[in-house]
Amino acid sequence: QKEVEQDPGPLSVPEGAIVSLNCTYSNSAFQYFMWYRQYSRKGPELLMYTYSSGNKEDGRFTAQVDKSSKYISLFIRDSQPSDSATYLCAMILSSNDYKLSFGAGTTVTVRA
Amino acid sequence: DAGITQSPRHKVTETGTPVTLRCHQTENHRYMYWYRQDPGHGLRLIHYSYGVKDTDKGEVSDGYSVSRSKTEDFLLTLESATSSQTSVYFCAISSTARRYEQYFGPGTRLTVT
Numbered sequence: 001q002k003e004v005e006q007d008p009g010p011l012s013v014p015e016g017a018i019v020s021l022n023c024t025y026s027n028s029a030f031q032y033f034m035w036y037r038q039y040s041r042k043g044p045e046l047l048m049y050t051y052s053s054g055n056k057e058d059g060r061f062t063a064q065v066d067k068s069s070k071y072i073s074l075f076i077r078d079s080q081p082s083d084s085a086t087y088l089c090a091m092i093l094s095s096n097d098y099k100l101s102f103g104a105g106t107t108v109t110v111r112a
Numbered sequence: 113d114a115g116i117t118q119s120p121r122h123k124v125t126e127t128g129t130p131v132t133l134r135c136h137q138t139e140n141h142r143y144m145y146w147y148r149q150d151p152g153h154g155l156r157l158i159h160y161s162y163g164v165k166d167t168d169k170g171e172v173s174d175g176y177s178v179s180r181s182k183t184e185d186f187l188l189t190l191e192s193a194t195s196s197q198t199s200v201y202f203c204a205i206s207s208t209a210r211r212y213e214q215y216f217g218p219g220t221r222l223t224v225t
Contacts, residue, residue, distance in 0.1 A: 008152070032212040043116075043202055043216035044155070088154060098143075098211040099170070102154035 003027055006089055006103025014111050019076035023089035023103045026070065030101075032092040033065050035074045037085045038105065044088060048074070079110045115139045116217035118203050124223045131190040133220050135203030137183075143211060144186040145204040146170075146178060148197075149219075155202065161186055193224045 006023045013019055021035075032051055036044035050056045053067045064073040072091075076083055089103040115138035125131050135144060145160040147170075157170030159178040167178050175197060177189045190197055203217040 004154075006154070034212070036216075041219075043218050046213055046215065049212060090155075092212055097168075098206070099157055099160070100155075100214060102156070104152055104154040 003093075003101045004089060004091055004103040007106055008104050010107040010109060012109045012111060013079055015079060015081060017079050017110075019074075019079050019083065019108055019110070021074040021076075021087050021089075021106050021108070023072050024070055025072070025091055025101075027093055028067070028070065029093055030067075030091040031095060033063070033072050034090040034092075034100070035061075035063055036088040036090060036102075038088060039085045047087075076108075081110050081112045084109045116203060116205060116215065118201075118217040118220050120220060121218065122221045124225060125193050126225055127194060128192050131193050131222065131224075133188045133201055133222070135186040135188070135217060137186075137203075137205050139205060139207070139215075140183060141205040141207045142183075143206045143208075143214075144180065145206075145214065146176075146186065146188045147202045147204065147216075148172065148199040149202060150199050158188065158201075193222075195224050198222060198224045 004025050034049040035047045037047045038044040048063045053065045056063045060077045062075045086105040086107045088105040090100045117136045119134045146158040147155040156172045161167045161180045179187045201220045204214040206214045
């Protein structure tokens with residue numbers, strides 16, 4: 001079983017829709033939870049991170065962590081064609097080495 | 113790309129040949145990482161460095177070696193390339209103060225024929 005599971009999609013939504021992305025994880029020791037955005041043939045860029053449970057908002061993006069169910073989510077409001085990308089969740093298992101465990105990524109297309 | 117460059121950006125090589133990929137950063141960050149990205153697997157850590165001459169293995173280190181003789185450069189070497197090492201390779205960096213924030217380079221697309 002992978003440490004981090006993410007539905008690869010693809011996901012296609014019309015412009016203006018809410019995009020909902022999810023990951024589940026198996027190890028209860030995860031502390032930091034990240035979302036990266038990766039445009040085609042580019043490197044991943046850090047979008048948001050959260051520490052422990054709860055919500056975090058940044059403009060049109062909201063990240064949620066539910067440690068009791070080992071579930072993290074990313075919501076994109078008022079989606080735009082420029083949001084079309086692959087979104088990867090990632091988690092840090094230990095504060096000793098800060099190694100990142102990644103999900104496989106979900107490809108999102110926002111249709112104009 | 114947060115002051116990170118990778119070279120070469122594209123490479124085609126034959127099975128059995130040695131290959132070295134270079135990651136160069138201008139941020140003076142302590143930590144550097146090499147990942148590979150393959151369809152269905154996401155990003156997997158190959159090796160990482162926590163200082164000059166200090167390196168450790170990641171999840172998929174077999175067939176790879178690394179070296180870091182200067183803060184700004186982290187080299188990944190495939191001693192004898194195999195077709196299973198065809199992949200996109202990414203370098204990442206993070207600072208001592210914010211180790212949880214890793215910033216990625218533009219990637220190197222390697223094809224082993």
